[in-house]
Amino acid sequence: MKAALQAAWRRAVQTARLCCGVPDYDGYVQHLRTHHPERRVPSYAEFFRERQAARYRGGGGRCC
């Protein structure tokens, strides 16, 4: 029960962050470790700033 609630909460946070253009940080870290072990893993704050800037770099736009 507790595990299920935790999973649901994690998913809700992931959705909320993705709605603001911030993808899953843990997923990114895992991706880096598996595929690019030579690259430095950014902290969440660095990751967040990079994604925040990327969201408004143009393209897409917002819906009416």
Add this chain to the structure above:
Amino acid sequence: MSSVTAPPSPAAKILWAAIAVVGAWCLGVVALRRGEPINAIWVVAASIAVFMIGYRFYGRLIEHGVLRMDPTRAPPAVLRNDGLDYVPTDKWVVFGHHFAAIAGAGPLVGPVLAAQMGYLPGTLWILFGVVFAGAVQDFMILGLSLRRDGRSLGHMLREELGPVPGVVAMFGVLVLMMIVLAVLALVVVKALTHSPWGTFTVACTIPIALLMGLYLRYLRPGRILEVSIIGLVLLLLSIAYGARVAASPTLGPLFDFDAKVLAWLLIAYGFCASVLPVWLLLAPRDYLSTFLKIGTIALLALAIFLVAPPLQMPAVTRFIDGSGPVFQGNLFPFLFITIACGAVSGWHSIIASGTTPKLLANEGQARLIGYGGMLMEAFVAIMALIAACSLHPGVYFAMNSPGALIGNTVESAATAISQWGFVVTPGELQQTAQNIGEHSILSRAGGAPTLAVGMAQLLHSVIPGEGMMAFWYHYAILFEALFILTTVDAGTRVGRFMIQEIAGLIHKPLQATESWTGNLLATAICVGLWGYFLYQGAVDPLGGINTLWPLFGIANQMLAAIALMLATVVTVKLKRTRYLWVPGIPAAWLVICTLAAGWAKLSGPISFTAAARKYADAMQAGQWLAPAKSAAEMQRIVTNNYVDAALTALFMLLIVVMLAFALRAIAAAWRSDRPTAREEPYVALNGATQGQHA
């Protein structure tokens, strides 16, 4: 792919038959009962049944027949997984993201305006429009993009139709965006005119956003949830304090502006907000508006279910003949361009070929996201329609008719509206204004205030309390203003990048987005473009929305028609010609609607040219027509109307050109003896080497 569609079990057959019967019954009640008000629940139940059947049967036909989505095929998120833009993501997370990206102010405004024709025309167009056009567009563009590495609409148009139509369509998108920004900003202007309470709370969002931005940057980086809760609390406090500001003889007048001043303030704000670093103002406001939007939509749904209001608006009003005060024009074609978002929205094709296809973990989930996401948006539109139709029709018309028709006092408004057959007393209009804490409710067209009154009345029935109605009204206004302003900021930035790209073709250094010269110049051009139309709306004799909304509708449906034409072309190129009608019929319908509406706005009694001529003739005769008070203002109205006419002609030309290119591509594909669509090659999901491109 027929192996995927297993025959349904007998229990499932019975269930779907039951849903069909219940849906048909509810729809019958909605469509046929006359003379007595029906309850909104009938509309809600009919909508849910139609959406379920559309999703299960028509959505599935598109999935397996037209797009042939293949769960064994690796989508771009898997093939190009980079952990950032391309990430295979849980389908419900993608659904939430996609819905948040497509849901905006559009589905809340269009249905409210269309309520002048009664609840039935709007309901039917939303229900059938979404099933056969809107959701088809979103789903098909998503499906096409999934097979093309998540490419954008413009890119796909260039590949499948040729370089020229690609450029033509992108130019159309830029012009459409300017109109969208202008008309949405005008909605805010209309809501805040002479409303110190509303203006104060909306102004408060600026320091609140700055505070949130600094907090997120320096104190607790990346803690979005935390900062959003702080922001929300501050917003609610500002609403509560706004009542005191409005009542104060010293503070009140500081926030009391007319439409022209508000338009200038918004233009200045738009310029600053898109030049400042995004983390300071734009991003925090975006987070707040995203969560508030989802929360408020949920709140509205809850209120409608709990209150189950009767619909006071008749099923069909006499204004289907084109004589309506809210917008001019007959049911055909104007209903179909007034309700754009909610039934079919061209903008979605940009989202469906933007971030969403890069997140989908499996092609088998595309129907849920593309088709299902649009059904949700249609449901938002239905709720907006219910909120507007549950109001007293007299109040509805008082709020949405221009001053030129109902005058500036409650007495003149009540007389005029009662003469139209919607009996209302000056006292009722005054009482409504008083309940929501405003001096006047007259001529506040644009959807937001009407929806806010509707929502306030619904929420007030759920949570009663002295003065709470005024709180809910200003909450609803704030929520709409907040996300419209976010759209304006973000749209100005996107427009600026587009303009810089075009300017870069002429003078290369202007393209550098870090250059302050290029940045300021392009932002000024972008703000100038939408600002021109916004200011035009603020001084418009018919109140602005009446004039600009059809222009927006024509442009938005034009983009939808282009997206559906692309889907039609690709269907033929894939040699699936027996499904040509699936995207082909809605594409043709939108071409007909946009051209018919465009023509009515170019020539005839309700056209921009007729309005221009009326003012030009009066000027010749030495008269000044309201609201113009000088020859210069008369001249400006004439010029504005000619600009609108030219823009309408441009949209019509664009659509005819795109139609010609689409027909040419279809003819060429038809003659070819094998499929000619440019899909990426098949890679099996199991064998896909993840992250090889990253």
